[in-house]
Amino acid sequence: MHAGRQYTASEILAWTRRETLVFVALGALPPIMAALGCDVAVLPWPPIAVLGTAVAFMTGFKSNAAYGRLWEARQIWGAIVNASRTWGVMVRSFVTEAPEEGAHRRLVLRHVAWLTALRHQLREPRAWETQHFRFAAEYRERTFAVPERGAKLEDELAPFISAEEVRAVLAKRNRASALLALQSEELTRTRQAMRLGELRYIELARVIATLIEQQGKCERIKNFPYPRQFATLNLFFICLFIVLLPFGVATELKRLNPAWLWLTVPVTVLVSWVFHTMDKIGDASENPFEGGPNDVPISAMSRAIEIDLRDLLDEPELPKPLAPTGNILM
Numbered sequence: 626m627h628a629g630r631q632y633t634a635s636e637i638l639a640w641t642r643r644e645t646l647v648f649v650a651l652g653a654l655p656p657i658m659a660a661l662g663c664d665v666a667v668l669p670w671p672p673i674a675v676l677g678t679a680v681a682f683m684t685g686f687k688s689n690a691a692y693g694r695l696w697e698a699r700q701i702w703g704a705i706v707n708a709s710r711t712w713g714v715m716v717r718s719f720v721t722e723a724p725e726e727g728a729h730r731r732l733v734l735r736h737v738a739w740l741t742a743l744r745h746q747l748r749e750p751r752a753w754e755t756q757h758f759r760f761a762a763e764y765r766e767r768t769f770a771v772p773e774r775g776a777k778l779e780d781e782l783a784p785f786i787s788a789e790e791v792r793a794v795l796a797k798r799n800r801a802s803a804l805l806a807l808q809s810e811e812l813t814r815t816r817q818a819m820r821l822g823e824l825r826y827i828e829l830a831r832v833i834a835t836l837i838e839q840q841g842k843c844e845r846i847k848n849f850p851y852p853r854q855f856a857t858l859n860l861f862f863i864c865l866f867i868v869l870l871p872f873g874v875a876t877e878l879k880r881l882n883p884a885w886l887w888l889t890v891p892v893t894v895l896v897s898w899v900f901h902t903m904d905k906i907g908d909a910s911e912n913p914f915e916g917g918p919n920d921v922p923i924s925a926m927s928r929a930i931e932i933d934l935r936d937l938l939d940e941p942e943l944p945k946p947l948a949p950t951g952n953i954l955m
Contacts, residue, residue: 626918626919626920626921626922626925626953626954626955627918627919627952627953627954628922628949628952628953628954629949629952636764637902639764640760640764640905641760641898641901641902641905643760644897644898644901644902644905645894645898648867648893648894648897648898648901649890649894651867651868651870651871651893651897652871652874652889652890652891652892652893652894652897653889653890654871654872655871655872655874655875655886655889656875656886656887656889656890659875659879659886667872667876668869668872668873668876669873669876670873670874670876670877673866673869673870673873674873676862676865676866676869677866677870677896677900679862680859680862680863680866680900681900683855683858683859683862684859684863684900684903684904684907685903686855687851687855687856687859687904687907687911688903688906688907688910690851690855690907690911691851691906691907691908691910691911692910694846694851694910694911694912694913695910695911695913695919695921697842697846698843698846698913698914698921699913699921701839701842701843701846702839702843702921702923702926704835704839705740705836705839705926705930706926706929706930708832708835708836708839709736709740709836709930709933709934710930710933710934711832712732712733712736712829712832712836712934713733713736713933713934713937714937715825715828715829715832716729716732716733716829717729717733717937717938719821719822719825719828719829720732720815720820720821720825720829721820721821722820728811728815728820729938730938731811732808732811732812733934733935733937733938734784734785734786734934735785735786735790735804735807735808735811736808736934737785737927737930737931737934738782738785738786738794738804739801739804739805739808739836740927740930740931741778741781741782741785741927742778742782742794742800742801742803742804743801743840743843743923744773744923744924744927745773745778745781745800746799746800746801746844746847747843747847747914747923748771748773748774748914748915748916750915750916751847751848751850751912751915753850753851753853753912754912754915755908755909755912755915755917756915756916756917761909761917764918765916765917765918767951768918768950768951768952768953769918769949769950769951769953769955770950770955771916771924771955772924772947772955773916773924774916778795778800779791779795782794782795786804786807790807793807794807801840802837802840805833805836805837805840808833809830809833812826812829812830812833843914846913846914847912847914850911850912851907851911856908859904860904863900863901863904866900867893867897867900867901870893870896870897871889871893874888874889874892874893874896875889878892916955918953920955922947922954922955923955924947924955925946925947925954925955928944928946928947929946931944932944932946
């Protein structure tokens with residue numbers, strides 16, 4: 626998530642510089658062809674304008690759908706924050722323990738382990754994501770780092786759960802679900818030991834069910850992309866429009882004044898840049914867990930939850946919140 630006021634013009638231009646050079650080359654084609662004696666006034670403007678209108682509608686639809694996926698992901702993690710605090714408060718209030726037993730601490734820190742496993746799962750790459758593209762890799766390398774890419778899950782789980790549980794969790798395919806199963810098992814043992822009342826047990830079980838539900842919603846967004854048929858055809862139509870655009874512009878400019886033909890270059894670059902960049906923004910927003918600068922900041926939110934839960938345990942030293950790097954908060 627960009628945590629500053631806005632992206633700078635230099636960042637935007639650097640992000641789109643390769644496409645801009647292509648647009649300059651396309652815009653220069655009609656004037657160069659005219660200088661070589663070729664007649665470039667061959668494409669009427671109305672059909673190109675109709676195509677541009679259709680492309681604008683499709684690009685707007687894609688941008689709206691991409692924002693919807695991003696906003697839904699943020700709402701899901703807002704629900705995880707609330708459920709996490711509920712879990713911490715209920716564990717401390719409902720579960721009876723001897724001072725030396727540490728049941729509160731185990732249940733709370735295992736929840737932090739669940740957050741850790743979940744964010745690692747959500748950062749795993751998918752074929753349809755964009756972070757392997759050169760423009761994304763370049764921006765990431767010079768601006769920010771993805772915490773889950775630089776640490777092993779095994780090492781991050783170790784402070785929160787026992788070595789035996791770490792091995793058991795790593796042996797599972799869905800590590801986050803395995804941790805929720807361990808939570809449920811301990812609740813059952815606590816209930817059987819008569820240290821947790823029936824109604825209170827039910828309430829805590831409901832919190833686990835809520836966490837399972839929110840995890841499933843995250844996995845739905847992660848594992849089901851924006852439909853590829855829409856993304857593919859939208860890009861195809863944009864490219865078709867951009868290729869035809871300079872010749873339609875050249876036709877209109879030559880009709881008005883043949884000396885204005887070189888204005889085809891700036892007009893083509895401006896219009897093409899706007900259409901293509903809007904499509905690119907949709908690509909950069911439709912996968913809110915991929916490890917990009919527009920992601921939901923699940924690493925920072927997990928750390929904030931950990932701080933709140935450790936504070937409930939009255940720990941004297943709390944971890945520090947994650948700070949933005951290069952205005953990017955992960």
